[in-house]
Amino acid sequence: MITRTGIRTGSRAASCLLCQWRSFGVSHRRLADKPPAPTPGASSDLNSKGALNGTSPVVAGNPDAGATEGPLAHAPRAYGKKLKDFTPTPLARPIGMNSPPSPGENTGIDKRTLKERHADFTNYEKHLKRREYLKNKISRPYFRDWRNLQFHEGKTFLSPPRPFRADLSLYFPNLYGRTLAKVDADTTPLLEGRASVVAVFSSMWAENQARTFTSPDQNPALHEALQASGGRAQLVQINVEEDVLKAWLVRFFSGSLRRRVGKENWDKYFLVRRGITDEIRESIGLLNSKVGYTYLVDHQCRIRWAGSGPAAPEEKEGLVKGVQRILSEMEQEGVGEHFVRRVVAKKPEET
Numbered sequence: 586m587i588t589r590t591g592i593r594t595g596s597r598a599a600s601c602l603l604c605q606w607r608s609f610g611v612s613h614r615r616l617a618d619k620p621p622a623p624t625p626g627a628s629s630d631l632n633s634k635g636a637l638n639g640t641s642p643v644v645a646g647n648p649d650a651g652a653t654e655g656p657l658a659h660a661p662r663a664y665g666k667k668l669k670d671f672t673p674t675p676l677a678r679p680i681g682m683n684s685p686p687s688p689g690e691n692t693g694i695d696k697r698t699l700k701e702r703h704a705d706f707t708n709y710e711k712h713l714k715r716r717e718y719l720k721n722k723i724s725r726p727y728f729r730d731w732r733n734l735q736f737h738e739g740k741t742f743l744s745p746p747r748p749f750r751a752d753l754s755l756y757f758p759n760l761y762g763r764t765l766a767k768v769d770a771d772t773t774p775l776l777e778g779r780a781s782v783v784a785v786f787s788s789m790w791a792e793n794q795a796r797t798f799t800s801p802d803q804n805p806a807l808h809e810a811l812q813a814s815g816g817r818a819q820l821v822q823i824n825v826e827e828d829v830l831k832a833w834l835v836r837f838f839s840g841s842l843r844r845r846v847g848k849e850n851w852d853k854y855f856l857v858r859r860g861i862t863d864e865i866r867e868s869i870g871l872l873n874s875k876v877g878y879t880y881l882v883d884h885q886c887r888i889r890w891a892g893s894g895p896a897a898p899e900e901k902e903g904l905v906k907g908v909q910r911i912l913s914e915m916e917q918e919g920v921g922e923h924f925v926r927r928v929v930a931k932k933p934e935e936t
C-alpha cells in the first residue's frame with residue numbers, strides 16, 4: 586500500500602536526483618576554444634614549403650596558423666592577428682611554389698560531372714569542411730587590407746639585394762584568365778623560354794604601385810633592357826579581379842586598356858577572376874589584395890626576384906640587374922627562340 590508519506594519521500598528523492606544530474610551538466614566549449622578543423626585545398630607538403638621559402642604553412646580554413654620564421658611570417662595579412670606596427674624586411678629566401686607550373690592548373694573552373702557534384706553534395710564530411718572554409722572566409726575583416734596600407738604604403742617585403750640562385754628558386758604558379766586579345770589563356774606558355782617581369786595588381790592603387798617598377802617614365806632602364814633583349818624579355822601584367830562587378834567593369838573599359846597597352850602587348854595583359862587560392866597567395870607573398878606586386882620570372886618559370894608596393898631607387902636597379910643576369914644565363918644555356926620545356930617529375934605525396 587502506497588501512502589502519501591511514501592509519495593512525498595519518493596518525489597523528494599526524484600527531485601534530488603534530478604538536481605544532482607543537473608549539477609553535473611557541462612556546457613559546450615566556446616567556438617574560439619575549439620581546434621580548427623581541416624579544410625579542403627590543404628597540401629600535404631605545406632610544412633616543408635614553409636621551411637623552404639620562409640612563409641607560414643597554409644590551410645585553407647586556417648591560413649594564419651603556421652611557422653614563425655622568415656620575412657613573411659609576421660607580415661600583415663587580411664586574416665589573423667591585427668598588427669599595430671610593422672617594418673618590412675628584405676626577402677632572405679626564395680618564394681614560390683614547390684612544383685613547376687603546368688597549363689590547365691588553377692583555372693577555378695569546376696569540371697566535375699553531375700554525378701560527382703551530387704556525391705560531393707551529399708557527403709557530410711565534405712559539407713563540414715566546406716562550411717569551415719566559408720566560415721573562415723566570412724570572418725575575415727573586410728577593411729583589414731585597407732588598414733594595412735598604413736605600414737609603409739602597404740609594402741609587404743623589401744626586394745632581395747640580388748636575384749635568387751637558379752637552383753634554389755621556386756616557381757611562379759600557372760594562372761588562367763582572359764587577355765586583351767579576347768582569348769582565354771594560361772600564363773605558363775607565355776612565361777616559358779623568356780625572362781618576364783610580371784606585375785600583379787587588383788586595383789588602380791595597386792597598379793600605380795606596380796608601375797613604379799615597370800613603367801617607362803618611372804624605370805626607363807628596365808624598358809631599355811627589354812628592348813635590347815630582342816624579344817627574349819617581356820613585361821606581363823596580371824589584373825586580378827575576383828569580384829564579378831569589378832571584372833565586368835574592366836572588360837567594359839577594355840578598349841581604353843588596349844589603346845594604352847598597345848596591340849603588341851594585348852596577349853601579355855591578363856584579367857584573372859578565379860584560381861588564386863590562399864596557398865598561392867602565401868607561397869608567392871601576395872598577402873594584400875590592395876598592393877601591387879612585381880616578380881622577375883626566368884625562362885623556367887622560377888621566381889628569381891620580387892618586389893611589393895612602391896619601388897625604391899635601389900629596388901629599380903635591382904630589377905634591371907636581375908633581368909640582365911637572367912638574359913646572360915639564357916645565353917649561356919643556349920635558350921633561343923624555340924624553348925624546349927624540361928619536364929620535372931613531381932615528388933609523390935606521402936600518405
